[in-house]
Amino acid sequence: MKTLKITTMIVLVCIMSAFTLIKTDSGYQIGDIATDFSLKNVNTKKVSLADFKTAKGFIVIFTCNHCPYAKAYEDRIIALDKKYQKLGYPVIAINPNNPAIQPDDSFDLMQKRAKEKGYTFPYLFDEGQKIYPQFGATKTPHVYILEKTKAGNVVKYIGAIDDNYSDEKAVKTKYVENAVDALLKWEEVPVKTTKAIGCSIKA
Amino acid sequence: MKRSVILLLLTGFLSFAQDNNKELKPIKTYEREGVKIASFDFNSFEPILHKNDDTTYVINFWATWCLPCVKELPYFEQLNKKYENQNVKVILVSMDMPKKVENSLIPFVKKKKLQSEVIHLDDPDANAWIEKVDKNWSGSIPATIIYNSKTRKFYESSFTFEELEKELITIINN
Numbered sequence: 119m120k121t122l123k124i125t126t127m128i129v130l131v132c133i134m135s136a137f138t139l140i141k142t143d144s145g146y147q148i149g150d151i152a153t154d155f156s157l158k159n160v161n162t163k164k165v166s167l168a169d170f171k172t173a174k175g176f177i178v179i180f181t182c183n184h185c186p187y188a189k190a191y192e193d194r195i196i197a198l199d200k201k202y203q204k205l206g207y208p209v210i211a212i213n214p215n216n217p218a219i220q221p222d223d224s225f226d227l228m229q230k231r232a233k234e235k236g237y238t239f240p241y242l243f244d245e246g247q248k249i250y251p252q253f254g255a256t257k258t259p260h261v262y263i264l265e266k267t268k269a270g271n272v273v274k275y276i277g278a279i280d281d282n283y284s285d286e287k288a289v290k291t292k293y294v295e296n297a298v299d300a301l302l303k304w305e306e307v308p309v310k311t312t313k314a315i316g317c318s319i320k321a
Numbered sequence: 322m323k324r325s326v327i328l329l330l331l332t333g334f335l336s337f338a339q340d341n342n343k344e345l346k347p348i349k350t351y352e353r354e355g356v357k358i359a360s361f362d363f364n365s366f367e368p369i370l371h372k373n374d375d376t377t378y379v380i381n382f383w384a385t386w387c388l389p390c391v392k393e394l395p396y397f398e399q400l401n402k403k404y405e406n407q408n409v410k411v412i413l414v415s416m417d418m419p420k421k422v423e424n425s426l427i428p429f430v431k432k433k434k435l436q437s438e439v440i441h442l443d444d445p446d447a448n449a450w451i452e453k454v455d456k457n458w459s460g461s462i463p464a465t466i467i468y469n470s471k472t473r474k475f476y477e478s479s480f481t482f483e484e485l486e487k488e489l490i491t492i493i494n495n
Binding site for chain 2: 184185186190219220256257277278281282283284285288290293312313314315316317318319320
């Protein structure tokens with residue numbers, strides 16, 4: 119009986135470790151170089167990272183109109199751009215959703231939302247949903263901080279904006295701010311990846 | 322070496338057994354229009370992911386605002402009904418925001434006449450617990466775990482009824 123129990127446990131542990139070996143991650147990892155893109159902004163002009171000649175890097179945020187988590191972070195995204203654009207890290211927001219599946223995320227409604235909220239940053243439409251898979255974004259909001267180097271835009275942080283979507287006042291760790299602050303001081307990013315609940319991207 | 326492996330395995334076994342005896346204590350219970358929903362933080366919720374009994378658990382993470390989640394809910398309901406006499410239990414874990422429980426979640430549960438158990442998970446520091454649900458979970462919903470005392474599988478994707486049933490049968494017969 120005891121042997122049976124032990125055998126069962128060994129099998130269980132084997133099964134569990136087998137699952138942990140399966141890595142389904144795709145897209146950019148920390149240290150990868152992000153390829154540039156050319157996407158339509160809400161003002162209908164195309165935007166590329168290369169356009170930002172004086173930027174030291176970028177806070178790329180996959181976000182959208184409809185998702186309650188994205189909505190909960192709208193004001194915090196605006197605040198990030200206000201704080202970091204002048205320090206060389208502008209926010210670049212990209213809506214990765216296909217409006218045929220999620221009508222609230224159409225280009226027209228993106229323009230409307232950007233105007234209502236007074237976005238100070240580009241809010242780009244990933245037409246054909248081609249750019250978000252390169253990054254490996256799975257949900258909104260999903261942040262990638264890039265540092266501009268001679269070799270290209272290096273991915274330095276992937277994940278959430280902070281540790282409390284529902285209550286800004288209860289935030290204990292501001293992951294994105296900490297990462298950009300570190301980059302501005304040429305220091306190592308303290309927390310390089312985080313996870314958060316978000317709305318799956320509708321492609 | 323052999324002894325330490327056995328010890329390690331036994332410790333694992335004991336912690337499983339212990340988890341199973343833990344009584345579930347929600348941090349809050351919402352009640353409105355005759356519908357009761359227990360709300361958990363991650364610590365109080367976690368034992369639900371590690372029950373060690375004869376039942377196969379199908380745990381679906383969803384929210385009323387999540388279109389693909391709402392679309393697949395009927396399949397979970399159908400599965401719950403079809404397999405209720407075969408030691409299968411569907412638990413629908415709503416990730417709706419706390420302020421939405423009373424005016425969105427409860428009316429939704431009532432309108433759709435959901436028969437599966439619906440609970441609410443409210444723990445905003447998701448980075449601290451997402452990987453405890455599954456190492457490979459990026460945090461997007463819908464997401465589903467199917468597990469029993471022998472095996473466990475995690476899915477960060479949507480299902481049709483046929484796909485869901487096929488996965489359940491594979492796990493039951495494992």
